[in-house]
Amino acid sequence: MGDRALSRRGFLAASAAAGLGMTALSACGGGSDGGSSDGTTTIEWWNISTTEPTHTVWAGLAKKFEAQNPKVKVKIVQLENDAYKSKMTALTASGKLPDIFHTWGGGVLQQQVDAGLVEDLTDRTKPWSDGLLSVAKQPYLLDKKMYGIPFDIGMIGFWYNKALFKQAGISTPPTTWSGFLDAVGKLKAKNITPIALAGKEKWPGMYYWAYLAMRTAGIDALQKAADNKDFSDPGLIQAGQHLKDLVGLKPFQKGFLGAAYSTPTGQAATMGNGKAAMELMGQWAPVVEADSGKGLGSDLGFFPFPAVEGGKGAITEVFGGGGGHALRKGAPQAAVDFLKFFASEATDLELVKKTNTLPIVPGAEKALSDPNTKAVQAQLKAATGFQLYLDQAYAPAVGQEVNDSVAALIAGSKSPEQVTQSITKTAKEA
Amino acid sequence: MTSTFLPDRRTDSDVAPTSATAASSRGRARRRLLNWLTAVGFQVPALVLFIGLVILPMLFALYAAFFRWGGFGMPSDYVGGDNFTRLFQDDVFLGDLWRCLLLIALSLAIQLPFALAMAVALNQRLRGRAVYRMLFFAPYVLSEAITGVLFSMIFAPGDGLADHVLGSIGLGGVGGEWFADPSYVMATLFLVMTWKYFGFHMMLYLAGLQSVPAELTEAALIDGAGPWQRFRNVTLPLLAPTLRISVFLSVIGAIQLFDLVWVITQGGPDHHSETMAVTMFQYGFKRYQVGYASAISVVMFGICLVFALAYQRFVLRRDLEGATTTMRGDGK
Numbered sequence: 128m129g130d131r132a133l134s135r136r137g138f139l140a141a142s143a144a145a146g147l148g149m150t151a152l153s154a155c156g157g158g159s160d161g162g163s164s165d166g167t168t169t170i171e172w173w174n175i176s177t178t179e180p181t182h183t184v185w186a187g188l189a190k191k192f193e194a195q196n197p198k199v200k201v202k203i204v205q206l207e208n209d210a211y212k213s214k215m216t217a218l219t220a221s222g223k224l225p226d227i228f229h230t231w232g233g234g235v236l237q238q239q240v241d242a243g244l245v246e247d248l249t250d251r252t253k254p255w256s257d258g259l260l261s262v263a264k265q266p267y268l269l270d271k272k273m274y275g276i277p278f279d280i281g282m283i284g285f286w287y288n289k290a291l292f293k294q295a296g297i298s299t300p301p302t303t304w305s306g307f308l309d310a311v312g313k314l315k316a317k318n319i320t321p322i323a324l325a326g327k328e329k330w331p332g333m334y335y336w337a338y339l340a341m342r343t344a345g346i347d348a349l350q351k352a353a354d355n356k357d358f359s360d361p362g363l364i365q366a367g368q369h370l371k372d373l374v375g376l377k378p379f380q381k382g383f384l385g386a387a388y389s390t391p392t393g394q395a396a397t398m399g400n401g402k403a404a405m406e407l408m409g410q411w412a413p414v415v416e417a418d419s420g421k422g423l424g425s426d427l428g429f430f431p432f433p434a435v436e437g438g439k440g441a442i443t444e445v446f447g448g449g450g451g452h453a454l455r456k457g458a459p460q461a462a463v464d465f466l467k468f469f470a471s472e473a474t475d476l477e478l479v480k481k482t483n484t485l486p487i488v489p490g491a492e493k494a495l496s497d498p499n500t501k502a503v504q505a506q507l508k509a510a511t512g513f514q515l516y517l518d519q520a521y522a523p524a525v526g527q528e529v530n531d532s533v534a535a536l537i538a539g540s541k542s543p544e545q546v547t548q549s550i551t552k553t554a555k556e557a
Numbered sequence: 558m559t560s561t562f563l564p565d566r567r568t569d570s571d572v573a574p575t576s577a578t579a580a581s582s583r584g585r586a587r588r589r590l591l592n593w594l595t596a597v598g599f600q601v602p603a604l605v606l607f608i609g610l611v612i613l614p615m616l617f618a619l620y621a622a623f624f625r626w627g628g629f630g631m632p633s634d635y636v637g638g639d640n641f642t643r644l645f646q647d648d649v650f651l652g653d654l655w656r657c658l659l660l661i662a663l664s665l666a667i668q669l670p671f672a673l674a675m676a677v678a679l680n681q682r683l684r685g686r687a688v689y690r691m692l693f694f695a696p697y698v699l700s701e702a703i704t705g706v707l708f709s710m711i712f713a714p715g716d717g718l719a720d721h722v723l724g725s726i727g728l729g730g731v732g733g734e735w736f737a738d739p740s741y742v743m744a745t746l747f748l749v750m751t752w753k754y755f756g757f758h759m760m761l762y763l764a765g766l767q768s769v770p771a772e773l774t775e776a777a778l779i780d781g782a783g784p785w786q787r788f789r790n791v792t793l794p795l796l797a798p799t800l801r802i803s804v805f806l807s808v809i810g811a812i813q814l815f816d817l818v819w820v821i822t823q824g825g826p827d828h829h830s831e832t833m834a835v836t837m838f839q840y841g842f843k844r845y846q847v848g849y850a851s852a853i854s855v856v857m858f859g860i861c862l863v864f865a866l867a868y869q870r871f872v873l874r875r876d877l878e879g880a881t882t883t884m885r886g887d888g889k
Contacts, residue, residue, distance in 0.1 A: 327826070
């Protein structure tokens with residue numbers, strides 16, 4: 128008896144490990160075709176809006192859509208950002224995506240399109256999608272075809288605590304990299320933690336390298352490097368050097384290497400509770416700061432990533448992306464109707480007003496009231512160049528290697544040259 | 558599985574050992590067929606599930622490990638053993654192996670002896686020992702994800718409970734960055750693992766201790782053996798089968814460690830707490846390099862399998878004597 132129980136346990140334990148990958152794939156694929164006998168259609172809507180107030184507002188919008196379309200039920204599935212990405216990987220491999228799903232566009236969407244899993248929306252949405260802001264649609268246009276409808280567009284920049292800046296004697300936000308390093312020094316001199324960073328999650332660190340690369344090597348160099356599978360451009364190495372200079376000043380909060388982004392002890396909370404002076408984050412930062420921390424209210428300010436002296440890029444070039452929805456291939460008409468509803472002026476007005484997103488319908492701009500959101504919007508509208516998030520723009524393996532290598536650079540275990548070598552190696556393998 | 562048939566066959570031959578008539582042999586054949594059908598009927602549902610959900614995915618993972626494959630469609634880009642070559646040149650994976658050995662060593666050297674000491678202590682007559690037993694076992698019941706979230710808050714640098722407690726007893730400078738410090742992350746992680754699992758091993762040992770006959774200890778006492786001698790020469794040898802099982806479970810657990818690490822550190826900072834399972838997850842679910850991830854899972858499986866078989870063959874041999882039919886040629 129001991130024998131059988133034991134060997135089975137050992138066997139199951141061992142095979143569970145080996146089978147984890149594949150069984151997980153096959154177990155996650157339960158989709159629904161939605162049709163039912165009484166003529167109602169159920170559409171599944173997967174999104175990542177787990178924080179308030181977006182969580183509640185979106186649920187309310189789904190109810191509103193159901194009221195307008197009595198024959199349609201909307202089933203909402205919400206996952207936290209990182210968990211969502213992992214789950215989607217599994218779903219993509221299983222070949223069954225949800226009816227409506229969150230997408231950032233770029234390389235990941237391209238991969239799903241290549242696998243034949245995403246509905247081409249070019250013709251089905253043409254009558255109304257032409258009116259959406261064109262910069263917001265960029266990430267979802269692949270080979271001149273439209274595969275997603277945006278609900279938000281934004282950019283990464285520095286969010287700063289005006290009170291702490293004042294305390295350190297910094298009157299205006301820096302516009303150059305050397306000015307920025309000076310500001311960090313001044314904050315440190317006053318015993319203020321200059322920057323909050325979620326080192327555990329890696330992507331927030333990648334923003335620094337990406338922006339520095341845009342400023343030194345120029346915006347085209349990033350695309351060219353990915354196309355040629357060669358990241359050895361001296362400008363990219365220089366970007367790593369600049370980041371290393373910053374890390375050398377020890378500007379981050381205590382224990383940042385283990386910090387997550389949106390947990391109660393994470394980056395956003397550190398910033399939102401006034402324990403750090405800056406964070407480099409997207410347009411959603413104020414909402415998350417207030418959700419996981421106390422929020423800064425009128426003490427919060429925004430400034431674009433500084434220019435690097437002698438670099439090829441300009442301060443007006445922005446790094447960012449939006450949020451959009453794509454449909455699985457063969458999704459019911461109700462799903463297209465929902466996208467139309469979600470991109471309507473009435474919905475966008477509500478989103479802009481209540482959830483701090485930036486307008487994707489020109490008519491919704493009038494709803495902007497928050498000065499910070501207005502500042503982001505102004506910066507975006509005046510942008511002279513746009514680069515999508517690297518972990519979305521590049522193929523997943525390359526994007527992850529960028530995150531991973533930059534994290535190693537920040538932790539001090541990789542040199543700027545080794546960062547570009549690792550990324551190049553992964554790009555060639557993938 | 559075949560043992561199901563043995564008693565029946567034996568009974569058959571016991572009942573009619575010399576019967577040679579056609580009728581009874583036909584009857585016997587029919588009964589044998591019926592038995593066989595019954596056995597098959599009971600086994601098919603379980604076998605189908607087991608083959609479909611365990612064996613086939615495993616074989617497929619083995620197959621996929623020889624391809625460069627992104628997880629879409631069927632694997633087609635055959636690369637031979639390249640994934641494995643790459644694996645054993647990958648610093649992160651070699652680090653995973655090293656950390657795995659480290660965890661096993663720490664578990665065997667610290668966690669299990671600690672659990673044994675607690676078990677021996679709680680086996681004494683002691684006021685409220687049921688309460689202690691329950692308390693120490695409680696962490697094992699918690700899910701790993703909850704444990705992970707809990708301890709990432711407790712060990713949050715500066716603000717966490719651990720630093721507050723250390724500060725309040727005048728050891729404010731002792732608390733470091735815990736999980737955020739590459740040099741201390743494994744030690745902190747091991748602390749959490751011990752907190753979570755020692756209760757389980759303690760329970761195993763307690764159960765084992767219950768079956769140590771009191772007469773033997775008494776006899777040793779009468780012979781003049783001190784407490785240490787009684788423990789060393791009476792209790793410990795009789796507890797050996799339990800110890801061997803506990804070591805086995807502990808090692809297999811360390812090889813497959815995933816949940817705790819994923820929730821607390823995701824393998825960071827800078828891969829310093831990464832385990833094989835975490836690396837596999839990173840490649841399979843973040844980088845879409847499913848072929849490479851399969852290679853990792855195959856290696857993990859191989860390590861578990863070799864260990865499990867060798868351990869049973871060489872260490873558990875005595876415990877299994879008689880219970881197994883093939884290992885020593887019919888138990889002789």
